[in-house]
Amino acid sequence: MSMAQRLLVLACSRSAGEALAALEATGQTLPPDVTWVNLPCGGSVDVLHILRALEAGAEKVWVLACYEGACESLEGNRWAEKRVQWVQALLQEIGLGPERVVFRAISPTMAADLKAWLEEE
Amino acid sequence: MNPMPGRPRGVIVLGAAPEALCAVRELAALGYAVAWLPLEEAQAPAALPPNVAIYPAAELVGLGGYAGAFCAQVRRGEAIECLPGAAVLIALGNARCYPQERYGLPLGPRVLTPPQARQRLKDRTLEALLSHRKAHFLVMLDWGGETSRETAVEALHTARALRQNHAEVTLFYRDLKVDSAPLERLTRRMREEGVVFCRYIEVEVRFEEGGVHIAAPDGLVRGDMLILPEAVQPHPATLPLAALLKLRVGKDGYFQEVNVRQVRPGLTNRKGIYVAGRCHMDADREAALEDVSHVVASLDAFLHSLDEPPSGPxxxxxxxxxxxxxxxxxxxxxxxxxxxxxxxxxxxxxxxxxxxxxxxxxxxxxxxxxxxxxxxxxxxxxxxxxxxxxx
Missing domain, CATH: 3.30.70.20 (Alpha-Beta Plaits)
Known part of the structure; x- marks a missing residue:
């Protein structure tokens, strides 16, 4: 298993990916215990991606996608949010904390917010 | 900005709005072969460039193929013909209506829309009113809801025309966005010529003693005629065309543009299909034609990208x-x-x-x-x- 244990980020490359690139352009790097996976769109986040990440030992999984109305594939962000909710319900059912999976809307200009979120975590 | 030599590409233009003619001309000037389907009864313009083919009586029954190789299935009489095109541009325009429910007032001898007022100026049926004494026209924008950009600008032009015919004109508005150089010039000239601009929050309109009275908090304005702008609504062909072409329509009933980062004007949810002008935005004529230029540039860039190997997943x-x-x-x-x-x-x-x-x-x-x-x-x-x- 080749992943950091603390946090896995499944990111829409059109919004979160851009925000990360902006953060990295200022010379900052992700904390070593965070694994970042860029996906083409929030809509390509599969329930199985999230479950596999938890199975692989991630403490938390973030799904970052565009704001409502900002998805270039129209509803990719909504699918991402729905899948997160579905996984949360599943975790609740089996007695794991649903807060281990988080959906967050982000835009390409939110590098500062992204940094703050990562520090908070 | 010329198509690749030896690979002439075609573009299918749908719609009969002024934007469509503008798009046809711009695309033809860039060297593309244009197949123009107005989809409704429209007067064909006198002179079209030689690389434009117009199909006036054609009915679109389907669109096959994909970006770079579309095929518009067109019924002409009995036969179904296939018109090839690398991209599709839609410029349906919009439709007009008099929003009687919003205003709560039917049209009548004392209530006119701007096009009616202009028509009467033209055929001189307002002459009696204009000559026997100083007639006073009250133009009311944003009443019962925001007036669309297109009809508000039309009402401004009408107010100016009335003023130039020596009538007194008071223009009531709530939220008039003067955000372009032509509009700035227009409103400045109107003020110079003596049109009175009056901002309101709440007004009451009464018909008394053969006149129109508008009671605003600042006082009462008496006039002879009320000019109420029309409302715009999606073109009736929008939904059927969207269903035929599998395009998205927004909650407002207009075509939905997928131009999230503002870098690909007119792009729809399908690659190679573009929308231009008032079928996807609220704009006055100048702004709509400007949008057409942006969309044509965006479409041209897309057609050029077809010559490069595809990238991305x-x-x-x-x-x-x-x-x-x-x-x-x-x-x-x-x-x-x-x-x-x-x-x-x-x-x-x-x-x-x-x-x-x-x-x-x-x-x-x-x-x-x-x-x-x-x-x-x-x-x-x-x-x-x-x-x-x-x-």
């Missing part, structure tokens, strides 16, 4: 695992997936030229038969591993 179906459930066909926001028979197998197929590589179909596929090619996801995360497939 695209969805690919493992066709012998497909269970033909049509989930991908249903969920693809870009109408790139279909179930077809190829090499003896009937299964889902994602057309590369139409695919945006968003991966929505891959995430939905219940048997993980679709993968994004060119997209690196760590192997320990990939959901296609043993034990999760239900096959």
């Amino acid at each position: 695209t969805a690919e179906v493992e066709r012998d695992r497909c269970i033909r459930c049509l989930t991908c066909v249903r969920t693809c926001p870009h109408a790139a997936a279909e179930v077809v028979e190829r090499e003896g197998i009937t299964a889902a197929y994602v057309e590369k030229a139409a695919c945006w590589g968003c991966g929505i179909c891959a995430a939905h596929c219940p048997v993980q038969a679709i993968a994004l090619k060119g997209q690196a996801v760590p192997s320990w995360l990939a959901p296609t591993a043993q034990g999760v497939s239900i096959r």
Whole structure:
């Protein structure tokens, strides 16, 4: 298993990916215990991606996608949010904390917010 | 800005709005062969460039193919003809109505719309009113809801024309956005010429003693006629055309543009299909024609990109695992997936030229038969591993 244990980020490359690139352009790097996976769109986040990440030992999984109305594939962000909710319900059912999976809307200009979120975590 | 030599490409233009004519001219000037389907009764312009073919009485019954190789199926009389084109540009324009419910007032001798007022100026039926004494016209914008940009600008022009015919004109407005140089010039000239601009929050309109009275908090204004702008609504062909072409329509009933980052004007949810002008935005005539130029540039850039090798991930179906459930066909926001028979197998197929590589179909596929090619996801995360497939 080749992943950091603390946090896995499944990111829409059109919004979160851009925000990360902006953060990295200022010379900052992700904390070593965070694994970042860029996906083409929030809509390509599969329930199985999230479950596999938890199975692989991630403490938390973030799904970052565009704001409502900002998805270039129209509803990719909504699918991402729905899948997160579905996984949360599943975790609740089996007695794991649903807060281990988080959906967050982000835009390409939110590098500062992204940094703050990562520090908070 | 010229098409590649030796590879003449065609563009299909749909619609009869002024924007369509503008788009046809601009595309023809760039060297594209244009097939223009007005889709409604319209007067053909006198002179069109030689690389434009107009099909006035043609009915569009379908659109086959994908970006770079569309085929508009057109019924002309009995026969169905296929018009090829690398891209499609839609410029339907919008429709007008008098919003009687919003105003609570029917049109009548004392209530006119701006086009009616202009028509009466033209055929001189307002003459008696204008000559026997100083007539006073009250132009009321934003009453019962914001007036659309297009009809508000039309009302401004009408107010100015009335003023130039020596009438007194008071223009009531609540929220007039003067955000372009031509509009700034227009309103400044109107003030100079003596049109009175009056901002209001709440007004009461009464008809008394053969006149119109507008009671605003600042006082009472008496006039002879009330000019109420029309409202715009989506062109009636918008929904049928959207259904035929699998395009998205927004909550407001207009075509939905997917131009999130403001870099690809007019782009719709399908690659190679563009919308221009008032069929997707509220704009006055100048702004609509400006939008056409932006969209034509965007479309031109797209047609040039067809000459380069495709980049970015695209969805690919493992066709012998497909269970033909049509989930991908249903969920693809870009109408790139279909179930077809190829090499003896009937299964889902994602057309590369139409695919945006968003991966929505891959995430939905219940048997993980679709993968994004060119997209690196760590192997320990990939959901296609043993034990999760239900096959």
